[in-house]
Amino acid sequence: MDFKSFLLKNSTIKKSFIEDFYDIIKEYYFELSDKFLINSNKLQIWLNISSRKDFHDTIKRSYIDNVDYIITKQKKQARGKVMKKYICLHRIVQK
Secondary structure, three states: OOHHHHHHHHHHOHHHHHHHHHHHHHOOOOHHHHOOOEEEEHHHOOOOOOOOHHHHHHHHHHHEEOOEEOOOOOOOOOOOOOEEEEEHHHHHHHO
């Protein structure tokens, strides 16, 4: 049994957190330490933060754009709104 399976079976950690975590942390994770990997929306859920806008404002205020995080824009299909997606380096999560 691998460690992920062990955690899913025997721990009180939410299954969704373990699945999200293992989607990010892969065998080659340390080789990707300078890549933007962590979706701030998942981070917000993990930290149980209710206001996405306040959370993103805190990221913008506390960290440097294009150094600690990037903002990607994707057009939402329903109304043509542009949605911003914040992708962070793992070092933000460690702080």
